[in-house]
Amino acid sequence: MKSLYLRIVITTIFVMILSFLIAFIGSNLYYQHLLKPFNDQKITAMAKSISTFYEQNPELDPATYFSHVGELGYQMYLVQSQEHGSYFGDPFRETKLDDAVVQSVLRGEEYHGVSKFTTGPFVTGFFDNVLINTVGVPLHAGGEVYALFVRPNVGVLFGELRIFFAVLVVLSILLSILFVIVSTRYIVNPIVKLTEATKTLAQGKYNIQLEVKRRDEIGKLAGTFMQMAKSLEQLDQMRQEFVSNVSHEIQSPLASIQGFSHTLQSADLPEEQRRRYLAIIENESRRMSQLGKQLLMLASLDKEETILDKQMFDVSAQIRQVLFMLEWSWREKDLAVELDLPSAFIAGDDKLLHQVWINLITNSIKYTEPGGTIAIRLRQTEAECYVDIEDTGIGIAESDLPYVFNRFYRVDRARNRKEGSSGLGLAITQKIVELHQGRIVAASELGKGTTFHVTLPSH
Numbered sequence: 001m002k003s004l005y006l007r008i009v010i011t012t013i014f015v016m017i018l019s020f021l022i023a024f025i026g027s028n029l030y031y032q033h034l035l036k037p038f039n040d041q042k043i044t045a046m047a048k049s050i051s052t053f054y055e056q057n058p059e060l061d062p063a064t065y066f067s068h069v070g071e072l073g074y075q076m077y078l079v080q081s082q083e084h085g086s087y088f089g090d091p092f093r094e095t096k097l098d099d100a101v102v103q104s105v106l107r108g109e110e111y112h113g114v115s116k117f118t119t120g121p122f123v124t125g126f127f128d129n130v131l132i133n134t135v136g137v138p139l140h141a142g143g144e145v146y147a148l149f150v151r152p153n154v155g156v157l158f159g160e161l162r163i164f165f166a167v168l169v170v171l172s173i174l175l176s177i178l179f180v181i182v183s184t185r186y187i188v189n190p191i192v193k194l195t196e197a198t199k200t201l202a203q204g205k206y207n208i209q210l211e212v213k214r215r216d217e218i219g220k221l222a223g224t225f226m227q228m229a230k231s232l233e234q235l236d237q238m239r240q241e242f243v244s245n246v247s248h249e250i251q252s253p254l255a256s257i258q259g260f261s262h263t264l265q266s267a268d269l270p271e272e273q274r275r276r277y278l279a280i281i282e283n284e285s286r287r288m289s290q291l292g293k294q295l296l297m298l299a300s301l302d303k304e305e306t307i308l309d310k311q312m313f314d315v316s317a318q319i320r321q322v323l324f325m326l327e328w329s330w331r332e333k334d335l336a337v338e339l340d341l342p343s344a345f346i347a348g349d350d351k352l353l354h355q356v357w358i359n360l361i362t363n364s365i366k367y368t369e370p371g372g373t374i375a376i377r378l379r380q381t382e383a384e385c386y387v388d389i390e391d392t393g394i395g396i397a398e399s400d401l402p403y404v405f406n407r408f409y410r411v412d413r414a415r416n417r418k419e420g421s422s423g424l425g426l427a428i429t430q431k432i433v434e435l436h437q438g439r440i441v442a443a444s445e446l447g448k449g450t451t452f453h454v455t456l457p458s459h
Contacts, residue, residue: 004188004191005184005185005188005192008184008187008188009180009181009184012180012184013177013180016173016176016177016180020173036114036115037115039114039115040112040114040115040135043114043134043135043150043151043152044110044112044135044137046074046135046150046152047135047136047137047148047149047150048137050069050074050076050148050150051137051138051139051148054066054139054141055139055140055141058141058142062078062141063086066078066086066088067088069088069089070088070089070090070153071089073089073152073153074088074089074150074151074152074153075087075088075089075090075091075092075129075134075150075151075152075153076088076089076148076149076150077092077095077097077131077134077148077149078139078146078147078148078149079102079146079147079149080106080144080145080146080147089153090129090153090155092129092130092131093128093129093130094129094130094131094132095131096130096131096132097131097132097149098132101113101132101136102136102147105136105137105138105147105148105149106138106145106146106147107138108138108145109138110135110136110137111134111135111136111137111147111149112135113132113133113134113135113136113149114133114134114135114151117132117133127154129151129154129155131149133151134149134150134151135149135150135151136148136149136150137150187218190210190218190219190221190222191218193210193222194210194221194222194225197210197225197229198225201229201232204236206229206230206232206233206236207233208225208226208229209226210222210225210226238407250288253284253285253287253288254288256280256281256284257281257284257285260277260278260280260281261281263277264277264278295424297355297428308348308349308352308435308436309349309350309351310347310348310349311347311348311349311350312345312346312347313345313346313348313350314343314344314345315344315345315346315348315353315378315385315387315456316341316342316343316344316378317343318350318353318354318357319341319357319361319376319378319387320339320341321354322354322357322358322361323337323339323361323376325358326358326361326362326365329362329365330365330374333365333368333369333370333371333372334370334371335365335368335370335371335372335373335374336371336372336373336374337373337374337375337376338373338374338375338376339375339376340375340376340377340378341376341377341378342378342379342380344378344379344380344385344458345458346380346385346456346457346458346459347457347458347459348436348456349432349435349436352432352435352436353432353436353456355428355429355432356429356432356433356454359425359426359428359429360389360429360452360454361374361376361389362425363425363426364389364390364391364393364450367391367393367394367450368391368392368393368394368449369392369393369394372391372392372393372449373391373392374389374390374391374392375388375389375390375391376388376389376390377390380458381458382458383457383458383459384455384456384457384458385455385456385457385458386453386454386455387453387454387455387456388451388452388453388454389451389452389454390449390450390451390452391449391450391451392448392449393449393450394446394447395444395445395446395447395448395449395450396442396444396446396450397446398444398446401442401443401444404426404442405426405427405429405430405440405442406427407424407427433454433456436456436457437457438454438455438456438457439454439455440452440453440454440455441453
């Protein structure tokens with residue numbers, strides 16, 4: 001039974017049958033223990049009523065009277081002794097009755113055969129048309145004592161009703177099975193579509209549309225699956241773009257190194273030009289080395305194998321240390337540096353965060369024109385620490401702003417490559433900040449400058 005559809009159909013039908021059997025047994029036990037004594041009392045009252053009416057009207061012909069009562073839906077046995085008994089109404093299936101029972105009724109006792117009749121835990125005992133399954137009462141007529149045994153004629157009283165209930169049960173079962181088959185198809189169909197979509201996804205085809213408009217768990221599953229497919233498509237595109245960018249970033253300096261190395265083999269090359277070519281080869285080699293280090297760091301951060309070595313340290317002192325380390329860069333461009341760095345201790349990996357400040361301040365220095373200003377402000381609350389690095393540089397266009405943290409993204413590709421940028425610095429910065437459960441946001445206006453807002457938890 002490999003199909004989920006068959007599993008659900010067969011399981012549901014099995015549950016229906018099992019429920020019917022349990023309900024049937026339960027209802028019969030209820031009849032045996034509660035309804036049967038009540039039914040016996042009701043039949044006893046009817047038998048007494050029949051007997052009393054005849055005793056009060058002795059002029060009635062007994063054969064005629066009891067025949068009419070039998071036609072109304074009763075089976076009766078009137079006896080004075082075992083040799084002199086008469087049956088009225090439809091005949092009994094079995095007429096065996098112990099003589100001791102007859103004698104006890106003739107002595108004035110009542111016989112409760114309905115309550116004592118046992119045929120197992122089933123309601124069929126109520127329908128069992130036998131003489132011992134009756135109620136016996138004494139009847140006095142003409143100075144004689146008779147024993148009157150009575151039971152309802154179920155065939156007359158409930159004949160059509162039994163057929164009605166039989167048809168009702170059969171139709172209910174058939175319609176239930178039919179509806180289970182149809183409704184199960186409705187339930188399983190989205191899962192079948194999901195299975196086919198999964199196979200399509202496994203083949204690398206991400207353009208999947210599942211027309212599932214349900215709002216239940218299966219509908220949510222289908223929606224989540226389509227979101228996953230879109231995420232995988234984006235991830236695959238990013239992977240392809242990443243490979244393409246890495247290949248391009250490596251191919252470019254290699255081509256330069258190869259070309260200039262070939263040129264340097266010329267014997268008549270002037271010394272000044274030779275040194276310039278060697279400097280270019282050195283710069284390209286350095287750029288490749290930097291690219292390799294950044295790729296390794298990104299790979300490590302992506303796998304989250306880097307366990308943060310958190311400790312309390314003064315982030316203000318760390319930023320001042322980075323500024324001191326980069327002093328030659330901003331002094332060379334005659335940049336003004338404004339600082340508002342009160343002491344602020346946070347729990348974090350000081351080595352990784354050191355890289356964050358290097359990347360952001362280096363960017364500000366690189367893209368700020370000579371004579372510009374860089375402002376670094378820090379404030380701390382009990383829960384978070386806020387660092388703003390603002391410059392009066394060239395700024396970033398609004399259309400480029402959402403993508404500045406993407407890997408290998410460059411606002412000005414030609415200029416960035418000339419300045420040795422790989423386009424990975426901000427991606428690494430964002431990853432480190434996110435590993436610290438923080439966030440980084442860029443705000444910029446073209447021609448006026450850029451501000452990076454970094455938020456880190458204090459603890």
